[in-house]
Amino acid sequence: MTALVLREDRDGCAILTLNRPDKLNSLNVELFAELEKHVDAIAGQTDSVGLVVVRGAGKCFSAGHDLNDIAAGEKPPRPHFQASVIEKLANLPQPVITAVHGHCYTGALELALAGDLLFCSENAKFADTHARWALSPVWGMSQRLPRRVGLPKAREMMFTCRTYTGRQAETMGLANICVADADFEAELAALVKTILANSWYSHRANKALLVETDGLPLAAGLSYEIARSRGVGPDMAGRIAAFQNKTAKIS
Structure with a gap:
C-alpha cells in the first residue's frame, strides 16, 4: 500500500x-x-x-x-x-x-x-x-x-x-x-x-519562548523570558571558537 x-x-x-x-x-x-x-x-x-x-x-x-x-x-x-x-x-x-x-x-x-x-x-x-x-x-x-x-x-x-x-x-x-x-x-x-x-538548541529554545509567551502583555513576556530562557547551548563554545579561528586566519 x-x-x-x-x-x-x-x-x-x-x-x-x-x-x-x-x-x-x-x-x-x-x-x-x-x-x-x-x-x-x-x-x-x-x-x-x-x-x-x-x-x-x-x-x-x-x-x-x-x-x-x-x-x-x-x-x-x-x-x-x-x-x-x-x-x-x-x-x-x-x-x-x-x-x-x-x-x-x-x-x-x-x-x-x-x-x-x-x-x-x-x-x-x-x-x-x-x-x-x-x-x-x-x-x-x-x-x-x-x-x-x-x-x-x-x-x-x-x-x-x-x-x-x-x-x-x-x-x-x-x-x-x-x-x-x-x-x-x-x-x-x-x-x-x-x-x-544555526544552533538547533537555540532554534528549539527560541521557538519555545515564542509559543509560551504568545498573547502575553509585554511586561509579562519580558519577565517570562528572563525567568524561563533556556540559556547557553552546548554548542556555544565550539561556535565561538570556530568564529574566532576563522577571523584570526583572515587577519
Missing part, C-alpha cells in the same frame, strides 16, 4: 510529503493518521532532526479537506482528531516550514498555518472556503489566520472565500517568502541550509 505521507531525512531536515497526488493531496483521516505517526516520532528526535518541512507531492500542496470523506461520514479515531494532529505539528520542538505550491485551500491552509514559516511559489493559491460549503472551522483557522494576517484581512478571506496568489500571500504576511515557480526547489533548499547552519 502506498504511503499517504512520505518521510525523507536530509542532513538534519525531515521532509514530510503529503502523498495523494491523484487526489490533489486532499486530506482524509488515513492521511492524518500517518502524519501523526511521523510527527510523534520527530518530536523525540531532536538530536538528529533540526528542522521539519511539510510539502505536497505532484501539482500542489493540498486542495484541502477531502469533501468525499466528509460526505461519506468520516470516522476519526478520536474526537477532534485532525485538529490535534495539526496542533502536534505546530508544537514540535523543531522549527517547521510549510512549503506551498499550487492549491492550498481551507483545511490545507489550516495545516499550512501550523508552520513557523510559510514558504510558497508564485503559483500558490490560498483560500478559506469554509463558508462556501456551509462549514465552520475546527482545525484552527479562526485562531491562526488572524494571528498571521491580522483580523481585518482574516475577515476578508473568511467572508469572501476569495483565492489569493503567492505574491498576495507574501504581501499580506500570510507567507513569509514567495519565490518564482522555477526557483521553488533551489530557494527552499537554500532556506533549509541557512536555518540548519
Whole structure:
C-alpha cells in the first residue's frame, strides 16, 4: 500500500510529503493518521532532526479537506482528531516550514498555518472556503489566520472565500517568502541550509519562548523570558571558537 505521507531525512531536515497526488493531496483521516505517526516520532528526535518541512507531492500542496470523506461520514479515531494532529505539528520542538505550491485551500491552509514559516511559489493559491460549503472551522483557522494576517484581512478571506496568489500571500504576511515557480526547489533548499547552519538548541529554545509567551502583555513576556530562557547551548563554545579561528586566519 502506498504511503499517504512520505518521510525523507536530509542532513538534519525531515521532509514530510503529503502523498495523494491523484487526489490533489486532499486530506482524509488515513492521511492524518500517518502524519501523526511521523510527527510523534520527530518530536523525540531532536538530536538528529533540526528542522521539519511539510510539502505536497505532484501539482500542489493540498486542495484541502477531502469533501468525499466528509460526505461519506468520516470516522476519526478520536474526537477532534485532525485538529490535534495539526496542533502536534505546530508544537514540535523543531522549527517547521510549510512549503506551498499550487492549491492550498481551507483545511490545507489550516495545516499550512501550523508552520513557523510559510514558504510558497508564485503559483500558490490560498483560500478559506469554509463558508462556501456551509462549514465552520475546527482545525484552527479562526485562531491562526488572524494571528498571521491580522483580523481585518482574516475577515476578508473568511467572508469572501476569495483565492489569493503567492505574491498576495507574501504581501499580506500570510507567507513569509514567495519565490518564482522555477526557483521553488533551489530557494527552499537554500532556506533549509541557512536555518540548519544555526544552533538547533537555540532554534528549539527560541521557538519555545515564542509559543509560551504568545498573547502575553509585554511586561509579562519580558519577565517570562528572563525567568524561563533556556540559556547557553552546548554548542556555544565550539561556535565561538570556530568564529574566532576563522577571523584570526583572515587577519
